[in-house]
Amino acid sequence: MSDKAATSNHQGIRSTFQAHMENPLLWPILEVLKQQPSGWKVHTLAAHLNDLGLVPVLDSVPEKELFKKNFLIMNALYQLQDTLYPDSWLQVQAMDIELMNGRYHGSTHTIDIEDPLRDYYINWLNYEADEGEVKRLLNEFWTRYKKFVGGSETDMDRSNALSLFELPLDATQQDIRKRWRRLALRWHPDRDEGNTSKFQTLCEAWHVLRSS
Numbered sequence: 001m002s003d004k005a006a007t008s009n010h011q012g013i014r015s016t017f018q019a020h021m022e023n024p025l026l027w028p029i030l031e032v033l034k035q036q037p038s039g040w041k042v043h044t045l046a047a048h049l050n051d052l053g054l055v056p057v058l059d060s061v062p063e064k065e066l067f068k069k070n071f072l073i074m075n076a077l078y079q080l081q082d083t084l085y086p087d088s089w090l091q092v093q094a095m096d097i098e099l100m101n102g103r104y105h106g107s108t109h110t111i112d113i114e115d116p117l118r119d120y121y122i123n124w125l126n127y128e129a130d131e132g133e134v135k136r137l138l139n140e141f142w143t144r145y146k147k148f149v150g151g152s153e154t155d156m157d158r159s160n161a162l163s164l165f166e167l168p169l170d171a172t173q174q175d176i177r178k179r180w181r182r183l184a185l186r187w188h189p190d191r192d193e194g195n196t197s198k199f200q201t202l203c204e205a206w207h208v209l210r211s212s
Contacts, residue, residue: 021124021134021135021138022079022138022177022180022181022210023072023075023076023079023138023141024138024141024142024145025049025054025055025072025073025075025076025141025145026076026077026079026080026083027145027184027188028049028052028054028145028148029045029049029073029076029077029080030080030084030188030190031188031189031190032045032048032049033090033097033099034099034190034191035190037098037099037100037101038097038098038099039098040096040097040098041094041095041096041097042070042073042074042094042095042097043070045073045097046069046070046073049073052148053144053148054141054144054145054148055069055072055141056140056141056144058072058137064128067128068127068128070094071121071126071127072127074092074094074121075121075122075124075127077090077092077097077121078092078118078121078122079122081111082111083181083185084099084185085111088100088101089109091109092118142207142210145203146203146204146207149189149196149199149200149203150200156204156205156208157208158208158209160205160208161204161205161206161208161209162176162209164201164202164205165179165180165183165205165209166179167179176209176210177210180202180206180209180210183202184199184202184203184206187199187202
C-alpha cells in the first residue's frame with residue numbers, strides 16, 4: 001500500500017471511529033459551568049466530576065489514569081464548545097476554562113479547526129485505546145450519567161425514540177446525534193427554559209438510539 005493510500009485509509013478509520021463517539025461528560029460539565037462559569041482548571045474540574053461519582057477509575061497505572069482522565073475532559077470540552085457555539089463561547093484552556101454567555105458577542109472568539117491542540121483531543125485514537133475499549137468506556141460513563149440525572153426506566157423502543165426526536169425510521173446516526181444535541185441543549189435543566197422531566201425522557205430516547 002502506498003503512503004498516500006495508507007494515509008487515506010487511516011483517515012477513513014479515524015472518521016468512522018469518531019463519527020458517533022459523543023462524550024457524555026459534556027452534559028455534566030455544562031451543569032458545572034452553568035453553576036460556576038469560571039475559575040476551573042482541568043484537574044479541579046476532574047476532581048469535581050469525580051466527587052459527583054461520574055468518573056470511574058480509568059487505568060491502574062497512575063500516570064495513564066491521569067492522562068486518560070485529562071484526555072476525556074478536554075475531549076468533552078471541545079465537543080461542548082462546538083455544541084454551544086455560536087450562542088455561547090466556551091474557552092477551552094487546560095488552566096483556564098470559562099463559559100461566556102452572550103458576553104463575548106462582538107469579540108473575535110471563533111472555533112479554530114486548525115488548532116493542533118483541539119485536533120489532538122478530538123481524535124479518539126489519541127486516547128491510546130482501541131475502538132471497543134472506548135465504546136465500553138463511554139457506555140459506562142453514559143450509564144453513570146443516566147443514574148445521575150434520574151428518571152424512571154421505560155419500555156421505549158427505537159420507533160418511539162425516533163418519534164420523540166421527530167425523525168423518520170430511516171434516520172442516520174449522524175441525523176440522530178445532531179437532533180439529540182439540539183434537543184438536549186434546549187431542554188437541559190440548567191438552561192433558562194430547561195425542563196428536567198423532558199430532559200430525562202430525551203436521555204432515555206438517546207440511550208436507545210445510540211445503542212441501536
